[in-house]
């Protein structure tokens with residue numbers, strides 16, 4: 001009886017949890033959406049980022065030609081991007097809509113046009 005009892009008490013719950021973990025995937029419970037970007041005079045690439053509401057967004061942005069900035073006012077983000085370094089910016093996309101981001105480090109004549117959009121879908 002000891003062996004059967006051990007099977008029921010230990011093995012069954014462990015197997016059940018393993019199946020649950022597999023069903024939810026490796027990043028459960030929050031999905032991480034990682035996006036690689038570059039910044040240079042006077043554009044971001046990509047310049048439109050689309051994510052799903054509730055996702056944990058991880059932007060990894062490298063400024064190629066000089067220092068730039070990344071300002072996403074709707075999410076309270078204003079980050080300097082140092083030339084040649086990958087800067088990681090993380091936030092949870094908890095508001096749906098289309099939000100503008102722009103360069104916040106003066107970088108030349110076209111600085112004011114250095115913009116992009118974050119689209120957070122329902």
Ligand SMILES: [Cu+2]
Pocket residue numbers: 068069103104105106107108111112114
């Ligand atoms: Cu700029």
